[in-house]
Amino acid sequence: xxxxxxxxxxxxxxxxxxxxxxxxxxxxxxxxxxxxxxxxxxxxxxxxxxxxxxxxxxxxxxxxxxxxxxxxxxxxxxxxxxxxxxxxxxxxxxxxxxxxxxxxxxxxxxxxxxxxxxxxxxxxxxxxxxxxxxxxxxxxxxxxxxxxxxxxxxxxxxxxxxxxxxxxxxxxxxxxxxxxxxxxxxxxxxxxxxxxxxxxxxxxxxxxxxxxxxxxxxxxxxxxxxxxxxxxxxxxxxxxxxxxxxxxxxxxxxxxxxxxxxxxxxxxxxxxxxxxxxxxxxxxxxxxxxxxxxxxxxxxxxxxxxxxxxxxxxxxxxxxxxxxxxxxxxxxxxxxxxxxxxxxxxxxxxxxxxxxxxxxxxxxxxxxxxxxxxxxxxxxxxxxxxxxxxxxxxxxxxxxx
Amino acid sequence: xxxxxxxxxxxxxxxxxxxxxxxxxxxxxxxxxxxxxxxxxxxxxxxxxxxxxxxxxxxxxxxxxxxxxxxxxxxxxxxxxxxxxxxxxxxxxxxxxxxxxxxxxxxxxxxxxxxxxxxxxxxxxxxxxxxxxxxxxxxxxxxxxxxxxxxxxxxxxxxxxxxxxxxxxxxxxxxxxxxxxxxxxxxxxxxxxxxxxxxxxxxxxxxxxxxxxxxxxxxxxxxxxxxxxxxxxxxxxxxxxxxxxxxxxxxxxxxxxxxxxxxxxxxxxxxxxxxxxxxxxxxxxxxxxxxxxxxxxxxxxxxxxxxxxxxxxxxxxxxxxxxxxxxxxxxxxxxxxxxxxxxxxxxxxxxxxxxxxxxxxxxxxxxxxxxxxxxxxxxxxxxxxxxxxxxxxxxxxxxxx
Numbered sequence: 001x002x003x004x005x006x007x008x009x010x011x012x013x014x015x016x017x018x019x020x021x022x023x024x025x026x027x028x029x030x031x032x033x034x035x036x037x038x039x040x041x042x043x044x045x046x047x048x049x050x051x052x053x054x055x056x057x058x059x060x061x062x063x064x065x066x067x068x069x070x071x072x073x074x075x076x077x078x079x080x081x082x083x084x085x086x087x088x089x090x091x092x093x094x095x096x097x098x099x100x101x102x103x104x105x106x107x108x109x110x111x112x113x114x115x116x117x118x119x120x121x122x123x124x125x126x127x128x129x130x131x132x133x134x135x136x137x138x139x140x141x142x143x144x145x146x147x148x149x150x151x152x153x154x155x156x157x158x159x160x161x162x163x164x165x166x167x168x169x170x171x172x173x174x175x176x177x178x179x180x181x182x183x184x185x186x187x188x189x190x191x192x193x194x195x196x197x198x199x200x201x202x203x204x205x206x207x208x209x210x211x212x213x214x215x216x217x218x219x220x221x222x223x224x225x226x227x228x229x230x231x232x233x234x235x236x237x238x239x240x241x242x243x244x245x246x247x248x249x250x251x252x253x254x255x256x257x258x259x260x261x262x263x264x265x266x267x268x269x270x271x272x273x274x275x276x277x278x279x280x281x282x283x284x285x286x287x288x289x290x291x292x293x294x295x296x297x298x299x300x301x302x303x304x305x306x307x308x309x310x311x312x313x314x315x316x317x318x319x320x321x322x323x324x325x326x327x328x329x330x331x332x333x334x335x336x337x338x339x340x341x342x343x344x345x346x347x348x349x350x351x352x353x354x355x356x357x358x359x360x361x362x363x364x365x366x367x368x369x370x371x372x373x374x375x376x377x378x379x380x381x382x383x384x385x386x387x388x389x390x391x392x393x394x395x396x397x398x399x400x401x
Numbered sequence: 402x403x404x405x406x407x408x409x410x411x412x413x414x415x416x417x418x419x420x421x422x423x424x425x426x427x428x429x430x431x432x433x434x435x436x437x438x439x440x441x442x443x444x445x446x447x448x449x450x451x452x453x454x455x456x457x458x459x460x461x462x463x464x465x466x467x468x469x470x471x472x473x474x475x476x477x478x479x480x481x482x483x484x485x486x487x488x489x490x491x492x493x494x495x496x497x498x499x500x501x502x503x504x505x506x507x508x509x510x511x512x513x514x515x516x517x518x519x520x521x522x523x524x525x526x527x528x529x530x531x532x533x534x535x536x537x538x539x540x541x542x543x544x545x546x547x548x549x550x551x552x553x554x555x556x557x558x559x560x561x562x563x564x565x566x567x568x569x570x571x572x573x574x575x576x577x578x579x580x581x582x583x584x585x586x587x588x589x590x591x592x593x594x595x596x597x598x599x600x601x602x603x604x605x606x607x608x609x610x611x612x613x614x615x616x617x618x619x620x621x622x623x624x625x626x627x628x629x630x631x632x633x634x635x636x637x638x639x640x641x642x643x644x645x646x647x648x649x650x651x652x653x654x655x656x657x658x659x660x661x662x663x664x665x666x667x668x669x670x671x672x673x674x675x676x677x678x679x680x681x682x683x684x685x686x687x688x689x690x691x692x693x694x695x696x697x698x699x700x701x702x703x704x705x706x707x708x709x710x711x712x713x714x715x716x717x718x719x720x721x722x723x724x725x726x727x728x729x730x731x732x733x734x735x736x737x738x739x740x741x742x743x744x745x746x747x748x749x750x751x752x753x754x755x756x757x758x759x760x761x762x763x764x765x766x767x768x769x770x771x772x773x774x775x776x777x778x779x780x781x782x783x784x785x786x787x788x789x790x791x792x793x794x795x796x797x798x799x800x801x802x
Contacts, residue, residue, distance in 0.1 A: 025587065026617075029606035043770070045591055050765065052650040074623070074652050075694075076582030078594045092650040094583055094694060094767075096594045107650075136768045143770055151800055152610065152703075153773045156603030156696050159587045160596070160769065181477030182495055186426065186560045190446055193479045193497045195561070202557030205430035209553065216427075222475070249453040249493040249508075251475050293476075293495060295557050302553075327754025353728025353793060364451065366495075367537045368561065369444070369544055372554045392754060399552055 003382070004304065004341050007270045007280070011305055014266070014282050015312040018170035018238065025158050028150045030211055031168035032315030037144040039161040042134035047097040051129045054088040054110055054118060055079075055101035061124040069116050073098060088118055097130055104129035147317060169315030172238035174212045176203050177230045178219045179254060180244040180293055185219070198368065199243040199291075199298045206302045210310045212239070222251045224260070231261050235286045238313060241306065244293035246277040254290045255279055263288050271382070273342045274365035275301040294365035300343045300377065303398055324397045325379070328355035335386035345371040346378035348395050357395045375399060404783070405705065405742050408671040408681070412706055415667070415683050416713040419571040419639065426559050429551045431612055432569035433716030438545040440562040443535035448498040452530045455489040455511055455519060456480075456502035462525040470517050474499060489519055498531055505530035548718060570716030573639035575613045577604050578631045579620045580655060581645040581694055586620070599769065600644040600692075600699045607703045611711045613640070623652045625661070632662050636687045639714060642707065645694035647678040655691045656680055664689050672783070674743040675766030676702040695766035701744045701778065704799055725798045726780070729756035736787035746775035749796050758796050776800060 002010075020034035049055065060067060071081045071089040079098035083089055088105075089098045097104065106129065109122040137143050143157055144150075150158070150168065158166055183197040184190050200216050207214040217233050220226035222245060234240030245254035246268070255268060263281040268290075270278055274297035279290030289306055291298045303323055311321035328348060336342065344359045357378050362370035379394040380387065387393065403411075421435035450456065461468060472482045472490040480499030484490055489506075490499045498505065507530065510523040538544050544558055545551075551559070551569065559567055584598040585591050601617050608615040618634050621627035623646060635641030646655035647669070656669060664682040669691075671679055675698035680691030690707055692699045704724055712722035729749060737743065745760045758779050763771035780795040781788065788794065 025602055026605060029609060041591060043596075044767065045596060046594060048767070050767070052648055074582060076584070076594055076623075092652055093648055094581070094596075131764065131767060135764055136770050144773070148773075150606075151773075152603045152606035153700060153769055155606040156599040156700070156769045157773055159599035159602040160696075162587050162590070162597060164587050180495070181475055183477070186563050186565050189563065190442060193447060193477055195444075195446060195495075196563060198557040198560035201426055201560040202553045204427060205551075205553035205556040208430060222477075247453055247494055251493055295561075299554060299557070324751075326751060350725075350727060363532070363536055366445065366449075366451070366532060368554055368557045369537050372545070372549075372552075372558055 001269050001271045002267055003271050007267055008305065010266050011280055011309055012312065012318065014287060015309050017315040018172060018313045020167040021170050022165050022167050025155060025164050025166065028158065028166050028168060029152065029155050031150050033144055033146055033148045033150055034167040034169045034315060036142045036146050037158065037161065037163050037166065039137050039139055039141050039143050041161065042138050043136040043160060044131045044133055047133055048131040049091045049093060049095050049097055049104045049129060050131050051104055051106045052093050053091060053104045053106040053129065055083055055091045055098050055104050056088045056124065057083060057085060057101060058103045058124055058126040060085060061103065061105055061120050063120060063122055065120045066113065066117055067120065069118050071098065102126055147315060149316065149320065171211050171213060172310055172313045174207050174214050174239040174241065174310070175217045175234040175237045176200050176214065177217045177234055177240065177242045178244060179222060179227055179242060181222045181251070183219050198295055199293070202295060202299060202368070203241055203243070203302060206299070206307065207310065210307055211314070212310050222253060224253055224257050227254060227257045228261060231257060235261065235283050237286060239306070239309065240286060240288045241291060243291045243298050246279050246290040246292055258288060258290065271340045273338070273340045278305065295368040296345065296371050297365040299371060303377065303396065304343070325394050326355060326397060327392050328357040328395045330387055330389055330391045330393045331356050331358040333386060333388050334359070334380065336380065339382050339385050341382045342380040343377040343396065344380060345374035346376050346395065347374050348376040348397065355395070357393060402670050402672045403668055404672050408668055409706065411667050412681055412710055413713065413719065415688060416710050418716040419573060419714045421568040422571050423566050423568050426556060426565050426567065429559065429567050429569060430553065430556055432551050434545055434547055434549045434551060435568040435570045435716060437543045437547050438559065438562060438564050438567065440538050440540055440542050440544050442562065443539050444537040444561060445532045445534055448534055449532040450492045450494060450496050450498055450505045450530060451532050452505055452507045453494050454492060454505045454507040454530065456484055456492045456499050456505050457489045457525065458484060458486060458502060459504045459525055459527040461486060462504065462506055462521050464521060464523055466521045467514065467518055468521065470519050472499065503527055548716060550717065550721065572612050572614060573711055573714045575608050575615050575640040575642065575711070576618045576635040576638045577601050577615065578618045578635055578641065578643045579645060580623060580628055580643060582623045584620050599696055600694070603696060603700060603769070604642055604644070604703060607700070607708065608711065611708055612715070613711050623654060625654055625658050628655060628658045629662060632658060636662065636684050639687060640707070640710065641687060641689045642692060644692045644699050647680050647691040647693055659689060659691065672741045674739070674741045679706065696769040697746065697772050698766040700772060704778065704797065705744070726795050727756060727798060728793050729758040729796045731788055731790055731792045731794045732757050732759040734787060734789050735760070735781065737781065740783050740786045742783050743781040744778040744797065745781060746772040747777050747779035747796065748775050749777040749798065758794060
């Protein structure tokens with residue numbers, strides 16, 4: 001049986017970024033840039049005052065000096081007069097520094113005398129409170145590179161350079177299929193031996209979080225023809241997730257169906273808990289994940305394998321595709337029967353700058369309510385058992401904490 | 402001038418959760434639950450096998466025992482036969498344990514003999530591999546409490562208990578207004594003295610991230626009548642953000658306009674860098690933030706004050722409304738002229754389980770491109786200056802890193 005890291009590597013070998021598409025700036029946040037963005041202007045586009053004050057020649061700025069005010073320059077207006085020795089122009093933050101002036105003295109460091117004159121209370125250094133033309137970036141500079149995630153800061157930069165439409169990598173279309181004779185829809189009351197299909201909805205929420213275009217393709221009974229019919233719809237998408245039917249039982253027919261549908265299987269089973277029975281394959285450009293029926297197993301498989309796949313398709317680099325893993329101090333002793341790598345729902349907390357983690361009360365891979373008590377997945381390694389309170393452990397951060 | 406913590410406290414005193422609304426389970430992810438959700442079923446709803454194997458009476462399970470297989474129970478089906486001494490029923494993961502049996506032996510620990518008999522290779526403990534009815538939760542239990550964030554795990558639990566529609570707190574309607582004679586639209590080429598309006602778009606992206614309903618209300622010149630006209634539209638929403646016009650210059654007329662429009666001002670200016678000129682007020686149920694014109698000041702003000710306000714309106718508790726702040730080791734020396742609290746764009750990184758932070762190259766509060774080099778805000782405290790490489794500092798995490 002292959003390990004988690006090997007499984008991840010195999011999946012990554014089969015992933016590539018989707019073709020770019022053009023979106024408006026208001027829709028671009030959260031996507032990955034698929035082109036270099038070049039500025040059409042210098043920023044600042046002109047010598048700009050960083051303060052409300054007076055544009056002055058630094059040599060004139062001695063405490064007590066009384067100077068003549070020749071102009072009042074608001075932001076958005078072009079100065080019309082040149083500042084000469086003995087003169088100042090009043091200037092607002094963001095306004096264009098007038099010719100002649102080489103510095104700006106803050107309004108708090110002056111005293112207006114009326115009659116168009118102003119007294120300076122301090123000296124000012126040459127160049128003070130002036131932002132130089134192009135100091136942030138220059139016309140023709142690449143301001144944002146292909147591969148960059150468009151966060152709010154980047155969206156603002158796009159606006160600065162007038163990039164009102166931009167190329168980003170597409171998000172995958174993802175279809176979800178649940179399988180199992182025991183499943184009923186969420187609007188039905190389960191009868192004896194039945195449970196509601198919860199995996200479709202938890203997977204939907206996980207996938208929507210990544211911005212994938214997600215569709216619930218339906219629920220199939222444990223009959224090849226039913227699964228095959230939904231799978232065919234799924235194979236028109238970039239990713240298909242199936243849940244259930246991947247264990248070793250005689251009704252676990254998903255792998256057979258995948259093979260009959262021409263899906264090339266790369267692995268079946270990973271040394272992992274929960275989530276061991278996962279199947280991964282590909283049919284042309286569609287990646288296929290057969291996930292177990294147990295809700296927490298499905299949840300963990302998605303975070304470990306599917307989420308990074310979606311993010312890679314969206315153009316993100318590997319390090320920006322995976323969930324963050326941080327070190328924390330284990331708060332309890334943990335002994336296990338097996339030494340498969342384990343991802344256990346856990347509570348991560350911060351105290352005085354250190355991270356601490358403890359598993360939550362949890363009854364195993366069917367207990368999704370138990371998983372709601374956690375904010376992270378405690379990673380129990382293959383090569384260390386038992387673990388003791390105080391040990392340093394890895395924790396996968398799955399959301400805010 | 403009040404400090405950041407005092408400003409935050411004043412804002413929080415004016416915030417309350419918005420009225421609940423009902424959403425479908427597929428739209429519910431990311432929202433805050435506005436009701437207790439009660440289960441209509443036990444989970445598991447029946448004694449359930451955790452493994453593929455044989456349902457057996459533990460006393461019969463001795464290595465070498467050969468037992469009679471009386472039934473084959475698939476998930477979703479109700480067993481029809483009672484297991485008696487000397488008998489087993491084949492059972493699939495998730496299927497209902499038949500009456501009489503008290504444990505399940507895994508298929509790997511057995512050998513099928515054909516002719517309807519099976520040999521056990523190991524013993525099995527009483528109760529092994531059986532999930533007891535209601536061990537995760539019981540009918541009438543509150544499974545999710547009001548105030549809980551609906552993450553994918555919680556969405557799955559909603560599906561389990563058949564909660565296909567659920568009450569969540571509403572998200573605020575937020576309007577954005579930019580002001581300034583120097584601003585031009587992003588589809589125009591700035592002329593001398595002009596810049597493009599980038600704040601509207603970076604704020605839009607910040608607000609959309611929180612799931613607020615955001616609308617760009619437009620850009621006003623530094624004329625009271627223009628600002629007032631847009632403000633009136635804004636006051637029909639839950640939150641209005643204005644940018645620009647809040648400094649001390651004579652064209653900074655936003656505070657005057659707010660007062661003329663009947664907005665009660667709670668504070669103007671916070672001892673903070675960048676973002677000092679921020680104004681906060683309220684008119685009936687609408688909260689009004691006047692943010693500075695400098696892009697990074699606006700960005701920081703949003704993260705510190707507006708984002709938690711939106712999250713509180715969405716029903717989240719204070720600790721779940723604010724950005725996470727973690728401790729990190731400073732990688733450079735920093736000396737400052739002033740000791741206002743400062744939030745500096747910075748790069749946070751993890752190495753061998755420790756966090757390190759260094760400010761990025763940055764030219765001040767107009768330099769939004771500089772801010773794109775960071776993944777966090779380094780917090781320089783009021784009471785410590787200079788800071789030295791190796792000092793422990795606080796870092797506000799503004800996204801993935």
